[in-house]
Each structure stands twice: as structure tokens, then as C-alpha cells.
Amino acid sequence: EAQVTQNPRYLITVTGKKLTVTCSQNMNHEYMSWYRQDPGLGLRQIYYSMNVEVTDKGDVPEGYKVSRKEKRNFPLILESPSPNQTSLYFCASSPIAGAPHEQFFGPGTRLTVL
Amino acid sequence: AQSVAQPEDQVNVAEGNPLTVKCTYSVSGNPYLFWYVQYPNRGLQFLLKYITGDNLVKGSYGFEAEFNKSQTSFHLKKPSALVSDSALYFCAVEYGNKLVFGAGTILRVKS
Numbered sequence: 500e501a502q503v504t505q506n507p508r509y510l511i512t513v514t515g516k517k518l519t520v521t522c523s524q525n526m527n528h529e530y531m532s533w534y535r536q537d538p539g540l541g542l543r544q545i546y547y548s549m550n551v552e553v554t555d556k557g558d559v560p561e562g563y564k565v566s567r568k569e570k571r572n573f574p575l576i577l578e579s580p581s582p583n584q585t586s587l588y589f590c591a592s593s594p595i596a597g598a599p600h601e602q603f604f605g606p607g608t609r610l611t612v613l
Numbered sequence: 614a615q616s617v618a619q620p621e622d623q624v625n626v627a628e629g630n631p632l633t634v635k636c637t638y639s640v641s642g643n644p645y646l647f648w649y650v651q652y653p654n655r656g657l658q659f660l661l662k663y664i665t666g667d668n669l670v671k672g673s674y675g676f677e678a679e680f681n682k683s684q685t686s687f688h689l690k691k692p693s694a695l696v697s698d699s700a701l702y703f704c705a706v707e708y709g710n711k712l713v714f715g716a717g718t719i720l721r722v723k724s
Contacts, residue, residue: 503656532712541617541703541714542657549710557711589656601647602712604656 501526503605505590511611512580520575520608522590530593531573532557532602533565535586542589548573549596580612615640615708619715626694628724634689636704636715645707646687648678651717652700660702663687674698694722 503524512518524531532547534557544557548567562584564576573592577584587609591602616639626632638644648660661672668680678689687704699722704715 530710534714539716541619541716542705543714544711547710555710558713591657596710601659601662602657604649604658606656 501603503590503592503603505588505605505608507608508606509609511613513613514581515579518577518580518610520577520588520590520610522573522575522605523571524573524590524592524603525571526592526594526603527570528592528594528603529570530596530600530602531567532591532593533563533573533575534589534591535559535584536589536607537586545575545588580610582612584610585612586610615706615711615713617704617706617713617715619702619704619718621718622716623719623721625721625723628696628722629693632689632691632694632698632720632722634702634704634718634720636687636689637685638687638704638706639685640706640708642708644687646678646680647705647707647712648672648676648687648689649703649705649714650700651703657703660689694720696722696724698722 506521533545534542536542543559546565548554590605593600593602618637646663649657663680671677
């Protein structure tokens with residue numbers, strides 16, 4: 500089944516404890532992206548990747564890191580999480596970079612930072 | 614800056630009635646516009662997109678959207694609402710490899 504998977508789906512952590520949220524897609528998509536969803540703000544793009552080893556900042560990159568070593572994986576890293584990073588996070592992928600193609604979203608990761 | 618506005622936090626409609634979810638955008642150049650739907654505890658699903666051509670775009674689940682360049686709008690419509698259409702709807706605009714979303718509109722369809 501073609502899909503985007505994220506792990507974990509739910510995570511409660513404490514301030515300052517490094518964490519990684521994994522994202523993987525099995526559709527051989529070039530483009531991958533991370534978003535956070537907050538009430539009243541919609542989804543905001545954190546980082547995106549046009550292809551392997553090519554990443555760039557979205558609109559809210561502060562406090563986050565990403566890497567794209569393989570085409571299928573795009574982990575999101577929070578080196579020192581803070582309570583304002585409590586949010587619902589979505590990974591997405593798209594077949595073609597640089598073209599207005601629809602994105603396929605993962606199921607989401609609900610993160611709580613205490 | 615590119616932006617998307619969804620002026621209604623919530624839209625209520627009776628089953629069988631037509632529905633409209635509003636979206637306006639601000640973008641330089643030709644816009645690439647999208648609608649996505651989010652059901653409870655699920656990720657977003659693509660509904661439809663406007664790239665160029667016919668101003669009326671048809672998408673999944675009987676939804677359609679009308680692009681109006683002069684009013685910079687891209688309203689989502691459906692002729693006859695179903696209770697199962699109840700969800701959170703997002704309008705989005707793509708520019709420069711980024712996707713900018715509106716705040717979302719909750720659609721509630723009552724039987």
C-alpha cells in the first residue's frame with residue numbers, strides 16, 4: 500500500500516530532551532516536507548526537501564533540524580524541545596519537486612513537551 | 614507575502630443542501646491552489662487543485678471549486694452535502710516549492 504508513515508504517533512517528553520520523529524514514504528517521491536498544525540493557525544511548513552541531500556527552511560524552522568540521506572526517509576529532529584513545540588506534526592511527500600503536485604500526508608504525530 | 618484566508622471558522626449546513634467553503638488568497642504571479650480535507654484523527658487528504666485552464670475544477674467526493682482571479686478567491690462547493698462530509702477543510706497555495714495553508718474551516722453537516 501502506498502503510504503507515508505510516521506513514528507511515533509504520540510509522544511510526551513520533557514523540555515530539553517532530544518527527540519526524533521521518523522517519516523518514511525514508499526512511493527519513490529522526490530519531495531518531502533514537515534508541517535506543524537496548531538489550532539487557528541492551520542498547517543505551517545517547517546522544512547522541506549527537494550531530493551536527497553537537498554533541504555530548505557519553511558516558514559517556521561526555528562528549533563528543528565532535518566536530514567535527507569535516503570530518498571524514502573525524512574526525519575524531524577528536535578535537539579532541545581520546548582513547550583512551544585507542543586503540536587501536531589505531519590510529514591508529507593510529493594512525486595515531483597518544483598511542480599504543483601498534490602502532497603500525500605502521513606497520519607500525524609502528536610507531541611507534548613512538558 | 615503569500616497568504617491564504619479562510620474567513621469562516623465553521624460552516625453549518627443541512628444534509629442535502631448545497632455547501633460553500635470560502636477561500637481567498639494573496640500571491641504574486643499565477644497561483645497554484647489546492648483544497649485538502651482532514652477527518653478526525655487522520656492526516657490530510659487531497660481534494661482538488663487549480664493550476665490553469667477552466668475556472669471550475671472538479672475533485673474527489675463530488676466536490677468542486679471555482680477559481681475567480683478578479684476576486685482572488687477559490688471557494689469550495691458541493692451541490693448536495695452529506696453528513697459524512699463533516700470535517701476540517703484547508704485551502705492552500707503553492708509558491709516556490711512551499712505550500713501555505715489557510716487556518717481551516719470546520720464543516721458540519723446535520724441530518
